[in-house]
Amino acid sequence: MNTHNCFHCGLVIEKKEEIVFDQRSFCCNGCKTVYEIFSLNGLTDYYNFEKAPGATPQDSKGKYDFLDNEAIVNRLLDFKEDNTHITSLYIPHIHCSSCIWILENLHRLCSGISSSQVNFHEKKVRIIFNPDTVSLKQIVLLLNSIGYEPYISLDNYDTKKKQVDRSLIYKLGVAFFCFGNIMLLSFPEYFEVDDVWLNKYRGFFRWLVFALAMPSFLYSASGYYVSAFKSIRAGMLNIDIPIALGIVVMFIRSTIDIVFDYGSGFFDSLTGLVFFMLLGRLFQQKTYNFLSFERDFKSYFPIAVTKIFGNEEVAIPVYDVVAGDRLLIRNSELIPVDGILMSAATSIDYSFVTGEAEPIIKKSGDKIYAGGRQMGPVIEMQVLSSVSQSYLTQLWSNEVFAKKDNRTYKTLTDTISRYFTPVLLLIAVVSFNIWIFIDATTAFNVFTAVLIVACPCALALSAPFTLGNVLRIMGKRKLYLKNATVIEQMAKVDTIVFDKTGTITTNKKSEIIYDGEYIDNKERAFIKSLLRGSNHPLSRRLYEFLPAAQLLPVDDFKEITGKGIQGTIDGFYIKIGSAAFVGEDPDTVQQTNVHISINRNYQGKYVFDNQYRDGLSELFAQLGKGYELKILSGDNEGEREVLQSLLPKGTELIFNQKPEQKLAYIEHLQQQGKNVMMVGDGLNDAGALAQSNVGISISENVNVFSPACDGILDASQFKKLGWFLKFSKNTIKTIKMSFTLSLLYNIVGLSFAVTGNLEPLTAAIIMPLSTITIVSFVTLMSNYFARLR
């Protein structure tokens, strides 16, 4: 076992915080406790399936009190009878076989649970429990204590149970049934030996095949007719039109063939086609579902709030809050509605809504707005408006988010199919007109044969297969995209806008290390006292970093902008500031330092750990070659020089941007005809992320994301951004190559059709063959490109 990583969660252990228990090392008490729970219950097998599978349990004090409210609990239950309740909880942490194992063994941790079942793809656990022995709240707390915190939000609260859509699987099953049987029954026709036996039963076989083709034609393929009809009505030519046309024509032609005994018809190709296309669709659906982005903004709202009735505190659903209510907001809870602060001063973090500002101090009687995160101790507030009217909802119902859904992207497939259908019809009509002078029956045959053989199933499959595969590959490398069109959009990007805080810098509070001669506590107190007077960001950070000390009065305090501060405390003359200010040689290393001198003696410096992400310079140097780079920041210009030295020339730096300004800036770029990719950290630039062509949010923890974005990139993979962009371009290249290939197949098929030589057997070979080669081609190519550096 690696001694430097936590046995439970796999985090690197800080030496001084290491906890050794049962000969294993843990990073914190939380992890140790979970291990203790498991080992007491004989569940340590948990650690055998996967190395360090756990998560550190989060503090849950009071957080789930709303589960005491019966109305809320009832909404969360799937099934309710005397002593059997069933609930489904969404647990974002579910990620490996260990998770499945522990969650399905919950009954060993808690006697009231009779069984539990995990759905891995939906990250849900379905728990059957006895309400007499255990309450939902206790279960949630249990899950929380073992690091599997369920995610309960308004979403769960709102939605009626969604019926699982299984129609595609039914269709696929029916299609395969028809296809398989028809293939077997068609064999006699393939070897067209003119013997008595075959002639005798020909009619029987053909009508049987006809009957078997009906379910496939009427039921399995119905999705294509609907889609084709919709797209015609919308005035767009999508790829489903030629497919639906091909299927319908194939069916009519084949029926006529057997009615008038012209031949065996194309029922085998028809059912084969339907089957293969549905198979492709299923693959697509499964891949896309796994990366589902169903959650919306409401997920960020608290589901219940604590209301104060006289001396009582009651948890009530957030929608029941009305103006005039008094609410209790605990530390780090979201403020659900606008209101007036009734208790002592507190600080509120509005980064969620407005930008990257520091927490704002609010005094008693101040107005506080929805969406802020309460940072101080418990507060009380008086509600001014009910939930739906509040500022946050307004911000979120901003048209930008709505626009996103309707914005029509012209995908590659759509573009091609726009030309495909007219060209196809043209070929069919032209060859019909030529043949009509030679032979009327052949002319009819040729006309239908063209429509049949050109049925662009390979064309329709190549894009979804490539994109689906690429989504999977990217997901494995920790870029999770909302859907496949994002890849096409990514390939088109020419301008990349980065947000600063949380995006190119890490969210973790940067470490401050002292480097120099020893300073004792008294001297430290001097430094802290002096820093207190300064409002410079570095002073503030250092002030907070230094341990609490007796603060002393400062005489002759002076702050020299851009240099440092000085003052006399208790007879000591202290200077804090840049190297030149304290009389040292300027820094040579690219670091943020604060130097200290006491009585003109240089003591040492506080080094602010570089807070920029690893590989930032390399990434920008790499991207700078192909893209226009911009940095938008909500902060002041303090970091301009550092950034300029880190980033390639020509990177535009824009500071002091409010969220609306960021949004406007992106819009401005788009008006200049640029395809903008916005890389941000989530909600505080939500507007800009939604407005951009591709909005990627960088996340230290993938389970926390902004619904406005098109993709989430795990922070550790930030330096690979260039690779992802290159990969997306190669993906489009792959799709184009496969289009060419499938068009080649079509030309071969058409050459048979136009000359009037299309035999059912030829169609039965050429059509599945093209589909299979195309699918394997795109899979191989995208895997190959993924391996390129």
Added chain:
Amino acid sequence: MSVIYLLITISIIVALLFLYAFIKAVRQGQFDDYYTPSVRMLFDDETKQNDNKTNKD
């Protein structure tokens, strides 16, 4: 009546039975989650072993 009619009828009936079985399986939700059951199948043995172990201890 020729035996071929009989044979083909039987074969179609068998195929229909399988189709029915498939649809029934889908309806029961057997196709909703492909991953978890495959892992779960491996667990049972482990749990039993574990029980034995704890008994011995």
